[in-house]
Amino acid sequence: MNISRSRMLLFSWLLPFTALAEPIQPTHEFTLQNGLKVVVREDHRAPVVTSQLWFKVGSSDEPPGKSGLSHALEHMLHKGSSKTCAGEVSAILDNLGATHNAFTDSDVTTYHQTVQPHQLGVAFELMADMISTAHLRAEDFIPELAVIQEERRLRVDDDPDKIAQERLSSIAFPASSYGAPIIGWLHDLQRLNADDLRHWYQTYYAPGNATLVIVGDVTLEKVKPQVERYFGVLAARPFVAARTSLELAEPGExxxxxxxxxxxxxxxxxxxxxxxxxxxxxxxxxxxxxxxxxxxxxxxxxxxxxxxxxxxxxxxxxxxxxxxxxxxxxxxxxxxxxxxxxxxxxxxxxxxxxxxxxxxxxxxxxxxxxxxxxxxxxxxxxxxxxxxxxxxxxxxxxxxxxxxxxxxxxxxxxxxxxxxxxxxxxxxxxxxxxxxxxxxxxxxxxxxx
Missing domain, CATH: 3.30.830.10 (Metalloenzyme, LuxS/M16 peptidase-like)
Structure with missing residues (x-):
């Protein structure tokens, strides 16, 4: 069979990629009795590990008039819990030299930290407490809501590209719940309150509605007892299952x-x-x-x-x-x-x-x-x-x-x-x-x- 030189060159580039594509890291999964699913992938190329806790709730789950609720709750989880004061989680992780953050998307809210393997227990303890005993006080939410509103003004309202994308999304999803912005409409943000947050927290932040993903220089034998120690003690709770936002096949131009x-x-x-x-x-x-x-x-x-x-x-x-x-x-x-x-x-x-x-x-x-x-x-x-x-x-x-x-x-x-x-x-x-x-x-x- 004749193959052109250009095609041969392309395949010469592709072959190394397909060869490297074979899975090389052992990956394990298990589920705690409270419903938390855990995925552990071993990657021993560097002495670090990342831990990510994914909740199956995001902006697409929010009812009309409550846009921005998932993102606001993400902000508030750093305002104190049974073991920490406001800002203390970030201070502890910063002192460890960890990188850490959180993000909210259409379908998920995720909290993540990257630490040295021997520090993983600290990250687990902080996360487990934060997702189960957050204070969510009204006196903390009022100033934080002002921060979120200013974030929206700076990142969306003052950015022509973001405004155009937001307006387009609002018409691109006529039958599903993806049309509202993740950060929320400003008029909705002005009406959110601490009771909204507490209801959202109790409705979705259950162990059975989350997946803990751990990737890095760990083994299942070492990490599983730590997961069970810090997350296994969390009570199983009922939760609202995630919804699938289906769109019309042909909505029209x-x-x-x-x-x-x-x-x-x-x-x-x-x-x-x-x-x-x-x-x-x-x-x-x-x-x-x-x-x-x-x-x-x-x-x-x-x-x-x-x-x-x-x-x-x-x-x-x-x-x-x-x-x-x-x-x-x-x-x-x-x-x-x-x-x-x-x-x-x-x-x-x-x-x-x-x-x-x-x-x-x-x-x-x-x-x-x-x-x-x-x-x-x-x-x-x-x-x-x-x-x-x-x-x-x-x-x-x-x-x-x-x-x-x-x-x-x-x-x-x-x-x-x-x-x-x-x-x-x-x-x-x-x-x-x-x-x-x-x-x-x-x-x-x-x-x-």
Missing amino acids: RKVILHQAIPAPRLIMSFNAPSLATVENRRTVHALRLLNTLLAGSNSARLRKRLQLTDRLFSSISSEYNSLYRGDSLLTLTAQLHSQRNESLDQAQARIWELLDELKSAPPDSVELERARTQLIATQIYDRDDIVNQARNLGALESIGLSWRLMEEDIDELNQVTPADIQHVARTYLTRQRLSTAHVHVHVEKNNE
Whole structure:
């Protein structure tokens, strides 16, 4: 069989990645009597360990009028518990030289620390107390709520990109609960109170609604007794099971128009698509991931090469698709018009449609697909060099109702995607019936003189 030199070179890059893709770290799982699931991955390449506690609750679980509740509770868990005063958890971990933080997302709230292995018990004790005996006092929440509101103003309201993304999300999910921002709408934040926090805490912060992920220089024999000592004593409690936010198959074309203080017009196109947790066949999601990379994942990607680097229509263009949602997801293209061009956003969007329609008419050739596949697989391999990224991937899978074992199958399944698969998902999901668009125009101050 004749193989072109370019294809041989691409395979020469891919083969080392697939060889390295074999699982090399022993991974264990067990569940405590109170329902807490624990995943332990051994990685002895450095004398550090990361511990991440994932609760299956996020902004998508919040009822109307209570947006921002999960994120506010995350803030308040550092305001004191039965063993610590406000700020003491951070002070203890800082004194140990640990890195630590927390984050809230659409489906999860996660608390994480990276420490030396002999310090892991301290991290466990602090976390176990924080998630079971937090004070959540009204006198602490009032000033913290002001901090959160200011965070929203600085990170969202004063950022044209974040505002555009927020407004687009609000129309991109007409039937599901992903439309509200994780940080919350300002008018909702102004109405939250400590009783809301306590109810949310009691409803979702149960051991059976969480997964503890530990990755690093540990063994199961050493870490399991510590987990049982600090987390096993927590009482099992009933909790509200996570909801799956399913979207309409074809919601219809939607559009929002904004005018903001930006240097050049911007265009955002989001297409409703399934996630790994909602798709019937995982191959569809892997094809969407490769399609996302093929469209604008690198300078050699189709949209970026032709519309940014060659035609110079856009000064930047990127794509994003997150398959690790509990509910349905989006594939999003974001582009900024080049300041020297006079095209309208409608004309720019028409150019993007031309390239999308090309992909629907003819599948990508094998070289183009292998280039995208190599890039995506390389990213997966490099992620495994970082214990924090490993833990995040394991925790994310478990928290959306899937098994961490899918992480080990990921590269093999990416390798099975064909050009025809790419064409099929392009035809299925890159349609106007699934499209939400944001046109962000340059706001021009009127001269009243």
